[in-house]
Structures are given as structure tokens and as C-alpha cells.
Amino acid sequence: MKKSKLVWLLSLLLVLGVFLAACGGKEETTTTEPEKEKEEETTTETPAVEEEQVLNLIMGAEIPTMDSSLVTDSVGFDLLNNVNEGLYRLNQDNVAEPAISDGEPTISEDGLVYTFKLRDANWSDGTPVTANDFVFAWKRAMNPDMASEYGPYMMEGVIKNAAEIAAGTMEYTELGVVAIDDKTLEVTLEKPVPYFLSLMSFGTFLPLKEEFVTAQGENYAKNSEAVLYNGPFSLTGWDGTGLSWQLVKNDQYWDKDTVKLTQINYDVVKETATAVNLYTNGEKDRTGLTGEYAMQYAADPELLKExxxxxxxxxxxxxxxxxxxxxxxxxxxxxxxxxxxxxxxxxxxxxxxxxxxxxxxxxxxxxxxxxxxxxxxxxxxxxxxxxxxxxxxxxxxxxxxxxxxxxxxxxxxxxxxxxxxxxxxxxxxxxxxxxxxxxxxxxxxxxxxxxxxxxxxxxxxxxxxxxxxxxxxxxxxxxxxxxxxxxxxxxxxxxxxxxxxxxxxxxxxxxxxxxxxxxxxxxxxxxxxxxxxxxxLLFLQKPYVKGVVNHPFGGDYSYKWAYIEGK
The missing domain is CATH 3.10.105.10 (Dipeptide-binding Protein; Domain 3)
Incomplete structure (x- = not known):
């Protein structure tokens, strides 16, 4: 969590210093994916990294879904945060900044209409990310046939007509979002919402390529090949139910030069003893500790707390x-x-x-x-x-x-x-x-x-x-x-x-x-x-793991800036 207190400020709807989007549903007693203090994570200098840029991690649960319209859990939001990107992204200081949005949007005088210009960015298949990808994704999340929990939850009272759509008195196609052209997205709000731009980093607002989703049909997001990616990494090796998968660097990502890791290997491990053995054997770079293991490693120099x-x-x-x-x-x-x-x-x-x-x-x-x-x-x-x-x-x-x-x-x-x-x-x-x-x-x-x-x-x-x-x-x-x-x-x-x-x-x-x-x-x-x-969380982390950013809101971790040094 952030070490400094954010001042509680109210402007119109919510009291917010910095509105940081986050994940919601949590798996009980999750002990994976912890990270170092922010002081070690916020450097803007380009690190001298090792040639071998592979990070080996443990996840405490399987992936329930990779469909951004349906995801409600911390595992799904964490992975989506690393393989996809919305208009905004939480940065190394946990502040939302423009991502697919090419700079700040134009805002109407009444604070109701936001016009975003999109940067040149591609999906993992090489096709461009367009304004319609956002329109399709947001309307899809409001489509009652999708039964999305987060679509109505995040959009009601924020985006125009979302409340009526959720109530069943208006068609989901009437949601207040329009693609003016391929590079121009216009969003109309229900009322002025001061935290709206930070909200754009939340997983439900990620884009989806309509042609791809439609072609996949019911198979969409059921395995790693049935998803397109526009973020720092692509998911591979996930069959929809398996206990292991990988993230690989996405060479189509618009900011790929920032990404140093070439691969992240995940294995689902639910037993602390097994996880600790994998860590001490050098097979994993981080593991959570509980009970007797927390006491056993209390004085270990690689012990960290979050x-x-x-x-x-x-x-x-x-x-x-x-x-x-x-x-x-x-x-x-x-x-x-x-x-x-x-x-x-x-x-x-x-x-x-x-x-x-x-x-x-x-x-x-x-x-x-x-x-x-x-x-x-x-x-x-x-x-x-x-x-x-x-x-x-x-x-x-x-x-x-x-x-x-x-x-x-x-x-x-x-x-x-x-x-x-x-x-x-x-x-x-x-x-x-x-x-x-x-x-x-x-x-x-x-x-x-x-x-x-x-x-x-x-x-x-x-x-x-x-x-x-x-x-x-x-x-x-x-x-x-x-x-x-x-x-x-x-x-x-x-x-x-x-x-x-x-x-x-x-x-x-x-x-x-x-x-x-x-x-x-x-x-x-x-x-x-x-x-x-x-x-x-108490955890062990190898000292050569650098630059992982942990978020108090949204996907738990970002590996965009992570690297291996001194292994």
C-alpha cells in the first residue's frame, strides 16, 4: 500500500485525492505476488539489465476468466493489467496517466463530454487499436446477455444512460460512448465525475476488438489463444483450466522499449510448504509466507512485508x-x-x-x-x-x-x-x-x-x-x-x-x-x-528482482517496468 497518506478531498460525487482504480473480489488469504517498498520501484533511470530476463512467480489460484467484461477476481484483474491496456494506466507512483489515450482528453465546459485522441497502438495480431474497440467493449459489458457484474457496477451514475440500461428501460447500444472516427473516442457522462480519468485505468474499461471477439464466439477468452493483447505482455500456455501459464513480451506493444522482461512463468501453488521449497530451490523468485514459515524466516534478509x-x-x-x-x-x-x-x-x-x-x-x-x-x-x-x-x-x-x-x-x-x-x-x-x-x-x-x-x-x-x-x-x-x-x-x-x-x-x-x-x-x-x-503479506523475494510495481487498487502488480539484475 502507499506509504504516504492521501488527503481526503470531496469534489461533486466522491471524496478523492487521487482516484486509483482497483480490483474487487479477493481470494481469501492470498499470499502471492507481493512486492518491495515503493522507494525501490519508482526510479525513472534506465537500468542496466541482465540478458536473461525471466521472472518465475507463484499464483495462489487458477484463472477464472480472461474476459474483461466478466472478470471480478484479483487473479484476472492482475493478469489483464499486464497483458492489456486502456485509455489510462496506473504508473510507478500509482497515478493514472494516459496510455492508449494520446495525452489528456478535451473536456466540455460543463464537464460532461470527454473527447479522447488515441495514440498509434496495435493489438498482438498487428492490427490497430481503434476507438470502436472501446465502444464495443463498454457496450458489451452493459449488454444484459453478458451478465457482467462490473459493467453496470462501474458505469451506472458515471456514463450517460448506463443506469437506464441496467434497469432494463433502455438498450445497451444507447450507452454514451461514440467512435467519431478510428482515432477519436467521445464519452458523455451522466454528471460531472471528477475521478473519471483515473477510472479509465480499471479493467472493465479495457478495449476489445469486435471482429476477433465475434469470430471466437463462445470460445472467446476460454484459453490464451482466444484473446488478443495490446499491453506489455501476451498470455500463452493457458488452456482455460491449467495450473501454469506464461506471459511473454508483446512486440506489438506501443511502449515495448520500456519492457525489459522477456517472459514471466506462473505456476499455481496452494500449499505454503511447496511454495517455499520452490523458492529455496531457486525455481521461483518470490513466495508468500504464513504460520511456521513466517517465524522460520523472520530474520532472513530476503524477507519483506506488505x-x-x-x-x-x-x-x-x-x-x-x-x-x-x-x-x-x-x-x-x-x-x-x-x-x-x-x-x-x-x-x-x-x-x-x-x-x-x-x-x-x-x-x-x-x-x-x-x-x-x-x-x-x-x-x-x-x-x-x-x-x-x-x-x-x-x-x-x-x-x-x-x-x-x-x-x-x-x-x-x-x-x-x-x-x-x-x-x-x-x-x-x-x-x-x-x-x-x-x-x-x-x-x-x-x-x-x-x-x-x-x-x-x-x-x-x-x-x-x-x-x-x-x-x-x-x-x-x-x-x-x-x-x-x-x-x-x-x-x-x-x-x-x-x-x-x-x-x-x-x-x-x-x-x-x-x-x-x-x-x-x-x-x-x-x-x-x-x-x-x-x-x-510476508514474503521472500530474490534480491535480483527489481522494478515490480504493486498497486493498492486495480490489478495488484505491474511488470512493465520490472527487470532482473545481478542474478
Whole structure:
């Protein structure tokens, strides 16, 4: 995460110093792809690099999809950030700057119409990137037949007609984006949006070549050969389900002279022991550490630490497959939320630099004009308290007319995820008499499908912010919200969050308080979710790896400026 605090500023819609686009859905306890401090990454000098420019990395999960209209996960956004490029890209200082856009756009006096001129850039097949590639991609993401989650989520209230399209009262073809000619893109906004240019670095807004996508049909983005690339690298060796793939330098990339790495080799490794062995054997250049391995390598000179803005929680599904669940009872939710020791989980089970989360909005994320952290408003909530948990549990069981319950926890299949789930099972069953927990541990892509279908009781899930504002977390749990596949609905919560995005937009203090009140409502009154931890990473990285840029928003890492030196 960035080391300096960004001042919290409000202009029209959102309070933003620098709006940094990011990824959203996170796989729990991901321990891969960490990076060094920014001080080593922001040099603008051309490095003297070695001839051998191959980076060997570990990924903690398979690729669910490489379709930019459908991607919702950190793996997909991370890879798309390195193989494709939009109008803007986050640079080495995590500031969005023109990429495919040839400089800054022309903006109308009323702030509603942006006209972009495109630079000369090619797809990996040698054909030019055109304005229609953006028009096609954005409209495709709004096409209801695509069932894109991020299309409506990112465009509603921003691009003209997006809200009506999402509501089904207007055709997706009416989205406010037009190709004036091959090199001129005109975008009309619903209202002035001060963060719009930074939003253009987000993965949903990447271009797509219509002719290629149409020719591929249902096979589009199902393997590495069924995707076109216009970024620093091209994906190869991915069959759609495999556990290994490569990124190779894209010689068609407009800024190819900046790219030093010739290849990046990925392997999916979910067991920490295996990952550490691969690193110590010299087969991998970076690996995450947890538990006993974090302690074992505590004094290693190659040990590095990174904290980020991803928060993980239990999602309580109140309606499973259309039927009301026991978790619709607020006392049952409160009991579970207060029945496990978060400090021990972070320190002993995770042991990877993560910290307990007694909140939904992360620490060191957003700040007011005086530099005060948003966390200072509510402080810690829903603390571990076995007595309060028991009292709420007994009350909830009585209201349900039962003496015992069996609930399922849906989690990941990585080694660390399994350890965490076992710990939670032990804590909940020990502190709540009559509760039996079953564990369902599945690959990340399967969990995403089960989440969408609302086929779970309790799910371990997380969120990385899409922009630097509390609203990026708060809007997840609006009635029908983008991450609200759990039937949480509160008129009061909706009112608070929506007011922050509308009538309170210019009242910084009132907006701040409304978002804080909404957080307290869902975490400490309704217990709609049960926060667990704010992610931290401990990792080993070879000293010859240089120039990797880690982003607090958007795709997690950029390898455009990375190189190998002194290997």
C-alpha cells in the first residue's frame, strides 16, 4: 500500500485525492505476488539489465476468466493489467496517466463530454487499436446477455444512460460512448465525475476488438489463444483450466522499449510448504509466507512485508437457494460474529502480517482533509466476546424454536485457507453450544459460482477497493448491491449510503458521517457481515528482482517496468 497518506478531498460525487482504480473480489488469504517498498520501484533511470530476463512467480489460484467484461477476481484483474491496456494506466507512483489515450482528453465546459485522441497502438495480431474497440467493449459489458457484474457496477451514475440500461428501460447500444472516427473516442457522462480519468485505468474499461471477439464466439477468452493483447505482455500456455501459464513480451506493444522482461512463468501453488521449497530451490523468485514459515524466516534478509487495503469477512447468507436460512435471525448472526478470537487468528493461524479487522472499511485507506483516518470515527466494533456471543446464540435458538444448528462454511482450498477454516470451526463450536460447522473448501472459481447462486450458509470472502473512498466498500451491501449475494437488505443502510453518493456529495463532514453510520449499522447492529482480518503479506523475494510495481487498487502488480539484475 502507499506509504504516504492521501488527503481526503470531496469534489461533486466522491471524496478523492487521487482516484486509483482497483480490483474487487479477493481470494481469501492470498499470499502471492507481493512486492518491495515503493522507494525501490519508482526510479525513472534506465537500468542496466541482465540478458536473461525471466521472472518465475507463484499464483495462489487458477484463472477464472480472461474476459474483461466478466472478470471480478484479483487473479484476472492482475493478469489483464499486464497483458492489456486502456485509455489510462496506473504508473510507478500509482497515478493514472494516459496510455492508449494520446495525452489528456478535451473536456466540455460543463464537464460532461470527454473527447479522447488515441495514440498509434496495435493489438498482438498487428492490427490497430481503434476507438470502436472501446465502444464495443463498454457496450458489451452493459449488454444484459453478458451478465457482467462490473459493467453496470462501474458505469451506472458515471456514463450517460448506463443506469437506464441496467434497469432494463433502455438498450445497451444507447450507452454514451461514440467512435467519431478510428482515432477519436467521445464519452458523455451522466454528471460531472471528477475521478473519471483515473477510472479509465480499471479493467472493465479495457478495449476489445469486435471482429476477433465475434469470430471466437463462445470460445472467446476460454484459453490464451482466444484473446488478443495490446499491453506489455501476451498470455500463452493457458488452456482455460491449467495450473501454469506464461506471459511473454508483446512486440506489438506501443511502449515495448520500456519492457525489459522477456517472459514471466506462473505456476499455481496452494500449499505454503511447496511454495517455499520452490523458492529455496531457486525455481521461483518470490513466495508468500504464513504460520511456521513466517517465524522460520523472520530474520532472513530476503524477507519483506506488505500490508494492503483488502478486508476479509464472513458473509451471512440469509436466503439460500430461495429459502430463508437460520442466518436471517440477527441474534444468530451476532453470536457467530462475536464468537471467535480474531487476534489469535491473525497472530497464530495466519501469521502473515495480517491484522484483526473489527470493521468493514480498512485502516490507512481514506483520510479527511485534516489527515484523520476514517477508522477513527467508529473505531473497533463487533469485538470477540464469548459471553455476549452465548447470550445472543441462546436468544436466537429460542426465536427459531430449535436447540441446535448445522451450518456450512464455504472457503478456499489453499493450505492457509483450510487452516483458518478449521480454526473458525473450532472457535464457533466451542463457544456456541449446539452448533455444528461443516467445511466446504473449493477452488476460487467454484466459490465465485456458489456465491453468485447464493448456494452457501457462511462464506469467507474479501474485498479490495475499486477506488479510494469508503463508498467502494459501502455500496457492496446495498439492497441488490454488487457483492450482496446474501439477501442483506436494510432501508436505513440504503438511505445512508445513497445519500452519501447524492445529496451529501458536497457536504464532506455529513457525507463522512453517513458512511460511518452505515458501517456501524451493518457491522455492529445488523451483523450483516462479520469482519475477520485486514490482509498483510510476508514474503521472500530474490534480491535480483527489481522494478515490480504493486498497486493498492486495480490489478495488484505491474511488470512493465520490472527487470532482473545481478542474478
Amino acid at each position: 500490508t494492503d487495503t483488502s478486508v476479509f469477512w464472513m458473509k451471512f447468507n440469509q436466503e439460500r437457494l430461495g429459502a430463508k436460512s437460520p442466518l436471517a435471525n440477527v441474534n444468530i448472526r451476532e453470536a457467530i460474529a462475536k464468537s471467535f478470537n480474531k487476534q489469535d487468528l491473525a497472530d497464530v493461524v495466519l501469521a502473515n502480517g495480517s491484522v484483526p479487522a473489527y470493521y468493514m472499511i480498512p485502516k490507512d485507506f481514506t483520510f479527511d482533509a485534516d489527515g484523520n483516518d476514517f477508522r477513527d470515527v467508529n473505531g473497533d466494533m463487533a469485538m470477540f466476546n464469548a459471553d455476549e456471543a452465548k447470550a445472543a446464540w441462546d436468544k436466537g435458538l429460542a426465536e427459531l424454536g430449535v436447540t441446535e444448528l448445522t451450518l456450512e462454511i464455504l472457503g478456499g482450498d489453499s493450505d492457509l485457507s483450510k487452516k483458518m477454516d478449521e480454526y473458525l470451526k473450532s472457535q464457533l463450536e466451542s463457544n456456541l453450544k449446539g452448533l455444528k460447522i461443516t467445511l466446504k473448501e473449493v477452488p476460487f472459481s467454484v466459490r465465485l459460482d456458489l456465491d453468485t447462486a447464493q448456494d452457501y450458509d457462511i462464506q469467507i470472502a474479501g474485498w479490495g477497493p475499486d477506488f479510494q473512498d469508503p463508498y467502494t466498500f459501502s455500496n457492496l451491501f446495498l439492497t441488490g448491491g454488487g457483492n450482496n449475494q446474501m439477501s442483506y437488505s436494510s432501508v436505513e443502510y440504503d438511505k445512508l449510503v445513497n445519500s452519501a453518493n447524492n445529496e451529501l456529495a458536497l457536504d464532506t463532514k455529513a457525507r463522512w458521517q453517513a458512511l460511518a453510520d452505515a458501517e456501524k449499522l451493518i457491522v455492529d447492529k445488523d451483523f450483516g457481515i462479520a469482519p475477520i482480518y485486514q490482509r498483510g
